[in-house]
Amino acid sequence: MGLTGKLVAAIEFRAGGDLFHELFTHKPHHVSTTSPEKVQGCDLHEGEFGKVGSRICWRYTHEGKEKTAKQLIQAIDEEKKSIEFKMLEGDLMKLYKDFLITIHIDTKDGIDLVTWTLEYETLHDDVEHPISLLSFFIDMTKDIESHHLQKA
Template sequence: MGLKGKLTAQIEMKAGGDLFHELVRYEPQQIPNISPTTIQGCDLHEGDWGNVGSVYFWKYTLDGKQGVAKDVIESIDEEKKSMTFKVIEGDLMKLYKAFKVGFHVDTHGGIDLVTWTLEYEKLNDDVEEPLSMLGFCIKLAKDVEAHHLKAT
C-alpha cells in the first residue's frame, strides 16, 4: 500500500460556485457562522485574507472530535476559481507527513460544480485514507450552499 494518495469529490453548487469561491477566499472567518458543526473558528495568523502565503488557523470538528489546523494558502487561480491550502501544523500532521486541501469551481451546462482534492502522504501504512476529511469538505460545501439559498 502506498503512503502517498489523492482523493477527489465533486458536488453541484446550486447557489453558485462564484459565491463559494469568494467566501472561502475573502471571508473564511464567516464560515463558522455558516457551518458551525463543521468549522468553529478561522483566524488570520499571517498575511492578508485571501492572499497566497497567508496563514490561517482553523478550529473544526471531524468525526465528532475537535481539531485544529494551521495552513498556508499555497495557490489561488481566479480564472479557475481555485485555491490550495497546505496544512503546516495541527491534528492532521499527527497522521500525515504532508496534507493539502484544494478546490476549484467548474461550470458545465450551466451547472456549477465544486471539486475538492485532497493530496496527502501518510506517516505509515497504518494510517487510513482521509475519507472522513473528504466528507467534511462535501458537508462544508453543502452548508454554504444551504446558507446562500436560504438568504436569497
Template sequence: MSLTGKLVFQIEIKSNGDVFHELFKNKPYEVSSISPDIVHGCELHHGDWGTVGSIIFWTYTHDGQKKVAKEIIESIDKEKKSVTFKVIEGDLLKLYKSFIITVQVENHGQNNLVIWTLQYEKLNHSVPDPTTIADLATKLTKDIETHHLK
C-alpha cells in the first residue's frame, strides 16, 4: 500500500469555463462570497493575485470543522486553463506530508468540465485518501456554477 496518491475527478458545468478559471487564477478571494458555507476567507499573504509564487491563506469548513490552509501558487497554465496550489501550512498537513491541488477547465461548447487533481503523500498508512476533500471541491464547483448561471 503506497503512501502517495493522486485523485482526479471532473464535474460538468454549464457556466462559462473561462470565468471559472479566471476566478481561481485572479480572484480567489471572491469564492468566499460565492460559497460562504465552505470558504470563509481568502487573503493574499505574499505576492500578487494571479502570480506564480504568491501565497494565499484560506479559511474553510471541512467535515464540519473550521480549518485553514496556506498555499503557494505553483503554476498557472493559461492555455490549459489550470492553476496549481501547493499546501505549505495548515490542517491538511496534519494528515499529509504533501498536498497539491490543481483545478483545470476544459471548454466543450456549452458544456464545460472542471477537472480537479489532488496529489498527496500520507503521513502514514492509517490516513484515508482525501475523498472528503473531493466532495468539498465538487460542492464548491456546483456553488460557483450556480452563482455564474444567475
C-alpha cells in the first residue's frame, strides 16, 4: 500500500496569468519554446488542445533524464483559469498509482499567482514524494515568465 499526498506551490507570474493559462490550456505544444531545457515537446494523441477528454504526451527532461508523460485533460475551468491533467502513462506511473496535476491562476491585489497542485498516491511506502517535480514546475514557470518578459 502506498502513501497519498498533496504538494502545492504558488509562484508570482509577472507576464500575466491569462497568458499562462492560455499557454497550458490551448497551446501546450508551445511550452517547449518557452522552456526548452525542461520541455522538448507536447504532442496531441487524441481530441483537441484545450478540450476536456483530450490526450496529450509530454517529452521533458527531469533530473538529467529524458522522460515522457501521457495525460488526459480531465477538467478545464476558463472562469477560474484552471486545468487538470490526469496521468495515464509514462515515467511517473512507474512510481505512482495515481497522479493528478492541477494548474490554477489566482489574482490577488493585482498580482497573478500560478498555483501548481500535485495530488498522488505512491505504489509503495518507500517511494519519495515528488518534491523535485514540484521544483521542476516552479523553475519551468520562471522560464516561461522570463521568456515572455523578454519579448515585451
